Amino acid sequence: MQAFYNRKTSSSKTVLNCLEIMRNRIKGISFVPCHPPVNSKDVEKLQEFIDNSKRMLVLTGAGISTESGIPDYRSKGIGLYAKGSSRPIQFKDFMCEEPVRKKYWARNYVGWPRFSSVKPNISHICLSNWEKRGKLFSLVTQNVDRLHHKSGSEKVIELHGTTYRVKCMSCGNKISRFLFQYILKSFNPDLQKETFEIHPDGDVKIDSGLEQGFQVAACERCGGILKPDVVFFGETVPKQRVEKIYQKVNNSDAVLSIGSSLEVYSSYRFVLAAVEQNKPVAVLNIGPTRADHFCSLKISAKCSEILSRIVLNNG
Numbered sequence: 001m002q003a004f005y006n007r008k009t010s011s012s013k014t015v016l017n018c019l020e021i022m023r024n025r026i027k028g029i030s031f032v033p034c035h036p037p038v039n040s041k042d043v044e045k046l047q048e049f050i051d052n053s054k055r056m057l058v059l060t061g062a063g064i065s066t067e068s069g070i071p072d073y074r075s076k077g078i079g080l081y082a083k084g085s086s087r088p089i090q091f092k093d094f095m096c097e098e099p100v101r102k103k104y105w106a107r108n109y110v111g112w113p114r115f116s117s118v119k120p121n122i123s124h125i126c127l128s129n130w131e132k133r134g135k136l137f138s139l140v141t142q143n144v145d146r147l148h149h150k151s152g153s154e155k156v157i158e159l160h161g162t163t164y165r166v167k168c169m170s171c172g173n174k175i176s177r178f179l180f181q182y183i184l185k186s187f188n189p190d191l192q193k194e195t196f197e198i199h200p201d202g203d204v205k206i207d208s209g210l211e212q213g214f215q216v217a218a219c220e221r222c223g224g225i226l227k228p229d230v231v232f233f234g235e236t237v238p239k240q241r242v243e244k245i246y247q248k249v250n251n252s253d254a255v256l257s258i259g260s261s262l263e264v265y266s267s268y269r270f271v272l273a274a275v276e277q278n279k280p281v282a283v284l285n286i287g288p289t290r291a292d293h294f295c296s297l298k299i300s301a302k303c304s305e306i307l308s309r310i311v312l313n314n315g
Helices: 002-027 040-051 091-096 098-116 122-132 177-187 208-212 239-251 265-276 303-307
Strands: 056-060 136-141 156-158 161-168 174-176 226-230 254-258 281-284 297-299
Touching (some): 040 281, 040 297, 056 265, 098 208, 122 136, 122 303, 156 239, 161 177, 174 177, 239 265, 254 265, 265 281, 281 303
Parallel strands (some): 056 254, 136 156, 281 297
Antiparallel strands (some): 161 174
C-alpha cells in the first residue's frame, strides 16, 4: 500500500511539474522538458560516482543550457525539431548558395543581441566550481553558446566551435562576432528588428523579404565567404580537435554526460571510447539517450536540481 502511495505521489508531482512547465512555456520563459522530481537515491548515486573519480571528463549538450533560456533540438514537444519543420542550415548549402547565406546571416543578425546576452545557469556555475576545486579534469561541450566560459570555466573544449567567432573560409582569418555584428549593421542600417525568440544556434525566424534583401559582408582581407566558427550540419569536426578529446578521454577515469541525447555521433563516439576502456559512464538527461543501455548510471532529472546537491569532498 505504501509503495502504491509513493508511486501515486510521485506521479502527481510529475503532473504538477509538467503543468508548471507548460505555464512557463506560455509565458515564453522555459525550455526545460517535463521531468520527474529529483530522487534522493539518484543524488546519492551521482554523489558516489563523482566521489570515486579523480580525473572526471564532463560532456555537455544543449540540455544544460535550456535553463538559461536557449531551447534544444530534440526534446519532445518543446525542442526546435518538435515545434515545426525548421532545420539548421546545411554546410554545403551555406557554402554553395548565396541566398542561403543571406538567410542565415539575416536571421543570425536579428537574433544575436538576445543570444549573446544569455547568462549561465546554476549547472554551468556548478561545473565551474568543480573545475576550481580540482574535481573536473576536462569539459567538452557540444554547445556553441559560450555559457561555460561566462561561468568561469577554463578547461573547455568546444566540440562544435562557437558562435562568438567568425571565420573566413578562404584565408582562415577570424574576427569577433561582436565586431561582425557592427559590420553587418553598417551594411544594413535600416534593419531595426528585435526578437524574444531564440534558436539553439542563435538565429530566429524573420520575414523572407528581409532575408533576401540582407547585405552580407565578405572577408576584408581576401573577399572570401564568412561563416560562424561553428561546425554546421554536414560539416566535419576538425581532426585535431577530435584527437585532442580522445586524448582527454584516455587520460580521464570517468565520463559524465550532461544534457545530451547523444544522438549526434560527434559526441557519442567519446562515450563509446570510455566504455571500451572500461571506464564508468554516467548520463544525466531528461528523456532517453543513445547510451542508456550501457552506461553505468542513468538519471533523468533537471540538471540544476541534481548538480546543485552534489557536495565535493576535500580529497
